[in-house]
Amino acid sequence: MKNPLNFLDFSLTDIIDIFLVATLLYYLYKLVKGTAAVNIFAGIVIIYVIFQITKLLQMELLSSIFDNFFQAGFLALILVFQQEIRKFLLMVGSSNLASRGNFIKHFHFLRSQNKDTLNTNVSLIIKACQKLSASKTGALIVLQRNNSLDFVKTSGDHMNAEVNIPLLESIFYKNSPLHDGAIVIKGNTITATRVILPVSDERTIPQRFGLRHRAAIGITEKTDALSLVVSEETGQISFMKNGEFVLFRDINELINIVSESLQ
Secondary structure (H helix, E strand, C coil): CCCCCHHHCCCHHHHHHHHHHHHHHHHHHHHHCCCCHHHHHHHHHHHHHHHHHHHHCCCHHHHHHHHHHHHHCHHHHHHHCHHHHHHHHHHHHCHHHHHHCCHHHHCHHHCCCCHHHHCCCHHHHHHHHHHHHHCCCCEEEEECCCCCCHHHHCCCEEEEEECCHHHHHHHHCCCCCCCCCEEEEECCEEEEEEECCCCCCCCCCCCCCCHHHHHHHHHHHHCCCEEEEECCCCCCEEEEECCEECCCCCHHHHHHHHHHHHC
16 A cells, blocks of 8 residues: 655655755746736645645545646646746846856845845936936836846947936936937946837736837846836836836835845
């Protein structure tokens, strides 16, 4: 007779296996955190745990139902998590990944914090956005994280200048030759200006938002970058992450959210 408690006999391989699965689940959760997909992800994890319990208790009928559910729902899951899978594959195939030496460094809780993101002066960037907002000067700022943005940087002009408020104001001044398009900031350095970003075709974006906001969402759909937008019409400051608007109550909360997102 099969002993249902055999799972208690752990080997070193089992421990490594559990650790890798836990790491993968953690990172998948980080990808979907803050998006609508997080609830679907949580539901799938719960159903899978129940499925494993039914198998352990040898509940044949219920476990076969769950087994068929997972087999039939595999393609549906690919469609549901299309953006998240694309981000994961982008991270794996990113040239930035190759430059770091190995894959494990991309798991945030197993590596030291990125020096570039630690040096990002978020408070200064937000203060610049406030000044641009007061004068209703449109702006689009992309904050680079792990994924390489070389594929969009080549569409603009190379720059290597330390971030400061007068510089940001002068770049987005309406008569400036650099104001059209986005700027890319890596760490505390402006690395590119007049960058053309991929525009999101998401139908749920309210019509009151124009191409600047759609471009800001588009780059966060395709990479792990963050975007800040200052509306030229209203002066409103918007923050985008993972292809979605991130709501905030005031500037201090925005600074905290952006800072935490860069970690």
